[in-house]
Amino acid sequence: MVKILQLFTNEGQLVKALQKGDPKAQRYFYEKYSARMLAVCVRYLTDQMEAEDVMIEGFMKVFERIDQYKGEGSFEGWMRRLITNEALMRLRTRRHIEIDIDAPEVHQQVHFEGIENNLEVEDLMAVLAKLPTGYRTVFNLYAIEGYSHAEIAEQLGINESTSKSQLHRARALLQQMVSEVEGLKWKA
C-alpha cells in the first residue's frame, strides 16, 4: 500500500494511470475517494447500503469516462458531478423525487447564530435525512454542490420557480430541526 501511495502522489499521475486502466490506480482511487463519495451518496439516498451501490456504479462510470476529463477544473469536482448524477439517476428510477408542493409552510424563524458549532456531522446528516426527498435533493444540489436553480430545474425536470420554493421550504425545515436538536443537546 505504501508503494501504491508513493506512485500516485500527484493527481495528474493518478488520472493518467486510470486512463490506462491500471488496477493499482483504481484501488488507490477507491481508497482515496470512497469515504467522501459515499457521504455524497448518503446525503441524497439516506440508506448507506444503497449509497454504497450507487458509489460503486459511479466509480465505474468514472473509469469508463476518464478519457473525457481534460484537466479543466479539479478532478474531484468532475468526479463528484458524475457521482451526483448517478445518485439522481437512482432516485429517478425509484421515483423518489416527488416535489412536495403541498408541504406545510414553516413560519417559525429560528435564531441560527452560535448554535451550529455544537452540531456534529452525524447530527446534520440525520437532520438532512429527515427532509422530504424533493426538499433534500434541491437543498443538496443548491447549498452543498453549488448548482444554480436553472441547472437543478434541468436535472430534475422541474421549473426554476419550483426549485426556488423547494429550497426555501427546505431551509426553513432544517432551521427548525437543527434548533430542536441543539435544544436537546443543550438539555442533555
Place this chain on the structure above:
Amino acid sequence: MKKHPVDELFSRKLRDAEITPRDEAFQKFQQRLQTKERRIGWWQQGPWLAAAGVSLLLMAGGGWWLMSQQPSESDTVALSKTPSPKIVAPNPPQNGEQKAVIAPSTNELASLDKKAKAGSRSESQVPTFSSATAPTSSKSNLKTKEVVQPLVQETQVAQVVETTPASEPVKQMKLEEPSKTVALASAITAKPTEKTVVLQLPELEKTLVAANDPQTNVAATNSSITDNDVLDKPRKSTRMAKVWQQLKNAKNGEKVDWDEVGFHPNKVVAKAIGK
C-alpha cells in the same frame, strides 16, 4: 453574494464529510472491476490479439500449403475410395451391354443363360445376358445393333430373347470357334456406334471379375482406380516437393538427384572474406 446561514452551515460541515464504506463494498468494487475486465478485456487487448491471430493464420496457411504440396497416404486412400459410379454400381443396361461383349470368353455365362431359360425374367441382368449372347450367336447384324446400342430398354431385350430361342448351343459353338467371334468383333468395329464397346474391353474384364466376387469388389476397384486414374494424372511438382522427395531419398538411403534439389554439393564453393 452572501450565503444563507443554513446553506453555509451544511455546506461547511457536510461538503467534505466522510463515511467509511463497509468491507463488503470494497469486495463488490473488486468484483465489478473483474467482471468489467472480463467483459471488455478481449477487445482492449487488441494489439496482442491481432498479433496472435495473424501468427495463427500464417501457421495454418503454411501448414495447409505444405500438406497440399506433399501427397499423403490419406489423400490416395481418399481418392481410391471415391470410384466412379459406373464401376461400383453399373446401370443394368450398361452392365448387360458390357457383359454381352465379354460373354464369349467366360464360362459362367452358360449358367446364367440357363437361369434365363428357366424363366426368371424378373431379374434385369438375366435377360440382358441372354439377349447379348443371342445376337453374337445368330450372326445377324441387325440384332447385334439393337443390343449394342447404349440405351437398351427391357422390352426390346425381351423381344430379342424371344426371337433367339437357343442361345446355349450357339455359345458352345463360339467357344470352339474363336475366329468367328473375332470376325464379329471386326464387323462391330466397322460401325461407329460399336467402336466404343470394343474400347471398353480392358476395363470390363476387371469389372466382371469384381462383380462376380463381392469380397474383392472394393479392393479391385480401389486398385484399378489408383493404378489408372491417380498415377496417370500429371502431378504438379513444385520445387518444395522435389526437394522433399530428395530428402526422403536421402533418408531411405536411395540415390539423391542433386539436379532436383537445385545445387550440387561438389560444385558449391565456399566464399572466404578476410578482413
